[in-house]
Amino acid sequence: MTKTVTDVVCPFCGTLCDDLEVSVTDDGKQILDVYNACAIGAEKFLHSQAKDRITRPRLQQPDGTWKDISYDEAADYTAKMLAGAKKPLMYGWSSVNCEAQSVGNEIAETCRACVDNTAAVCHGTTLIAVQDIGLPTCTLGEVKNRADTIIFWGCNPCHAHPRHMSRYSIFPRGFFTGKGHKSRKLVVVDPRVTDTAKMADMHLQVTQGQDYELLNAFRVAIRNEWLPDVVAGIPKEKIIEAVTMMKAGRFGIIFFGMGVTQSLGKNHNIDEAIAVTKDLNEYTKFSIMPMRGHYNVTGSGEVLAWQFGYPYSVDLTRGFPRYNPGDTSSIDLLNRGEIDAAFVIGSDPGAHFPISAVKKISQVNSVCVDPHITPTSGVSKLHVPVAFNGVETGGNAYRMDNVPIDCRKVVDAPEGMLTDEQFLVMVRDRVKKLKGVA
Amino acid sequence: MAKITLNLISGRTIHQGVAMEGGKEKDLYRKAAGIIEMDDSDFKKLGCWKNTNVRVTSPYGTVIVKAQETSQGPHPGVGFIPMGPWANQIVNPNTYSTGMPTFKGVPVEVEVAMDQPIILGVELVQKACRGEL
Ligand code: SF4
Numbered sequence: 123m124t125k126t127v128t129d130v131v132c133p134f135c136g137t138l139c140d141d142l143e144v145s146v147t148d149d150g151k152q153i154l155d156v157y158n159a160c161a162i163g164a165e166k167f168l169h170s171q172a173k174d175r176i177t178r179p180r181l182q183q184p185d186g187t188w189k190d191i192s193y194d195e196a197a198d199y200t201a202k203m204l205a206g207a208k209k210p211l212m213y214g215w216s217s218v219n220c221e222a223q224s225v226g227n228e229i230a231e232t233c234r235a236c237v238d239n240t241a242a243v244c245h246g247t248t249l250i251a252v253q254d255i256g257l258p259t260c261t262l263g264e265v266k267n268r269a270d271t272i273i274f275w276g277c278n279p280c281h282a283h284p285r286h287m288s289r290y291s292i293f294p295r296g297f298f299t300g301k302g303h304k305s306r307k308l309v310v311v312d313p314r315v316t317d318t319a320k321m322a323d324m325h326l327q328v329t330q331g332q333d334y335e336l337l338n339a340f341r342v343a344i345r346n347e348w349l350p351d352v353v354a355g356i357p358k359e360k361i362i363e364a365v366t367m368m369k370a371g372r373f374g375i376i377f378f379g380m381g382v383t384q385s386l387g388k389n390h391n392i393d394e395a396i397a398v399t400k401d402l403n404e405y406t407k408f409s410i411m412p413m414r415g416h417y418n419v420t421g422s423g424e425v426l427a428w429q430f431g432y433p434y435s436v437d438l439t440r441g442f443p444r445y446n447p448g449d450t451s452s453i454d455l456l457n458r459g460e461i462d463a464a465f466v467i468g469s470d471p472g473a474h475f476p477i478s479a480v481k482k483i484s485q486v487n488s489v490c491v492d493p494h495i496t497p498t499s500g501v502s503k504l505h506v507p508v509a510f511n512g513v514e515t516g517g518n519a520y521r522m523d524n525v526p527i528d529c530r531k532v533v534d535a536p537e538g539m540l541t542d543e544q545f546l547v548m549v550r551d552r553v554k555k556l557k558g559v560a
Numbered sequence: 561m562a563k564i565t566l567n568l569i570s571g572r573t574i575h576q577g578v579a580m581e582g583g584k585e586k587d588l589y590r591k592a593a594g595i596i597e598m599d600d601s602d603f604k605k606l607g608c609w610k611n612t613n614v615r616v617t618s619p620y621g622t623v624i625v626k627a628q629e630t631s632q633g634p635h636p637g638v639g640f641i642p643m644g645p646w647a648n649q650i651v652n653p654n655t656y657s658t659g660m661p662t663f664k665g666v667p668v669e670v671e672v673a674m675d676q677p678i679i680l681g682v683e684l685v686q687k688a689c690r691g692e693l
Contacts, residue, residue: 313569453661475648495585
């Protein structure tokens with residue numbers, strides 16, 4: 123016999139779908155199938171069952187082989203490393219629950235570490251822009267029920283947030299959007315003809331790296347002022363047509379992604395996108411929302427902000443929080459060689475940082491807390507596998523629109539494995555003893 | 561041998577996402593992310609078959625990946641490597657004081673490297689860190 127766990131939350135992307143159903147064996151130990159999830163979400167649940175999974179912490183030996191150790195020894199090693207370092211970096215946090223993030227921040231404060239989350243390589247520039255000029259935003263529920271004009275700018279939800287369109291932005295029939303996708307207009311701005319762009323009513327194939335120029339042209343067009351014939355590869359007529367469509371809707375929203383945050387212009391691209399949103403509010407109701415990547419990167423920003431006042435790239439080395447992206451941000455700290463220990467949890471900088479920064483992680487003492495084998499665990503001195511968040515343990519997470527959702531535990535972790543939070547508590551207690559504050 | 565210049569961007573694909581969750585040490589991850597998607601017209605300029613191994617070189621590094629016909633084109637002059645260790649060998653690490661590396665918009669040169677192997681994800685990063693590449 124099997125049983126079905128309902129209303130399961132998917133711990134992969136910022137869409138944080140909360141309608142999954144997972145069938146498990148009667149003893150609650152094994153996942154048999156996953157329903158309602160997209161391909162990535164389903165794989166996340168199913169891979170947690172892999173037979174070749176690492177279940178005990180292991181230390182990398184000088185010859186590249188691994189030696190299994192106990193969680194106690196792993197916590198000792200981690201605590202000693204963090205307490206003894208001058209400027210440790212504690213990076214990641216986006217695939218762990220808020221409860222564990224909070225314990226991590228306590229360790230960071232005690233050890234005077236730099237704490238950063240994956241916004242550093244994702245929506246960090248968005249956070250800077252929001253601090254610059256604010257963010258007129260809404261929840262995904264409002265999008266589902268009200269939005270009739272959807273703009274995807276530099277993002278490709280078909281691939282990166284596969285159920286975003288079916289749950290919230292394009293297909294669902296909401297209170298005021300009863301005809302589903304027929305009641306919505308879709309504009310996509312992307313230098314490639316992405317699978318999202320192929321569905322659009324209008325695709326603006328912007329010249330890569332010229333989003334700022336195009337956004338600026340939108341602001342000019344909104345004001346009916348003079349425009350050159352072509353801006354960023356887009357003819358003026360198309361810009362005017364897009365703006366007219368945006369003004370004509372009753373409720374519009376701009377979703378934006380890495381296309382604008384990671385291209386040159388960075389935070390200034392977002393400044394301009396937010397300014398477009400503000401301008402459009404002279405004519406109709408418009409909102410804007412970043413397409414956050416990891417399922418709880420938003421939560422990490424929230425927890426850091428309420429504990430230290432800043433959402434990412436927080437430097438506690440002086441005993442109080444400082445924040446100055448470009449200076450206190452992970453990539454810059456690593457590239458400048460300022461870090462003497464690296465603690466990575468719930469993310470994989472080994473795969474997703476430029477290689478020059480990864481090399482710096484491999485040159486210092488390092489601990490990687492991750493259920494998977496990853497490029498980061500491959501170059502770390504200690505790899506601590508833990509239970510999968512949202513699969514083998516619950517905990518709180520924030521959706522991309524800042525709505526907190528409690529994840530559900532679906533199955534037990536393999537015998538003897540700890541959760542992130544349990545491991546962090548062990549490290550915290552040891553660090554406090556070493557620092558004499560316990 | 562012909563060389564072409566492209567503007568490189570990186571980003572998520574659903575295959576990369578699935579393969580990543582399936583295990584970054586596995587071959588499926590290399591097949592999903594150890595590739596460069598190019599436009600048909602750029603294949604003609606380079607003068608090679610689809611699914612040939614190529615060397616992609618930027619001012620910041622070099623990497624071997626498989627050249628595939630883009631599924632999300634046309635985008636002449638633009639190359640796309642899914643986010644991951646292969647793209648990150650060659651992206652621009654400069655943040656220009658914003659904290660954010662320049663993952664999109666990196667000028668690269670592409671040349672045929674038929675007999676060179678595409679290294680598995682975890683191994684690629686380990687080798688790069690040990691200076692063995
Ligand atoms: S869209 Fe995102 S949250 Fe929803 S099932 Fe897919 S990966 Fe999970």
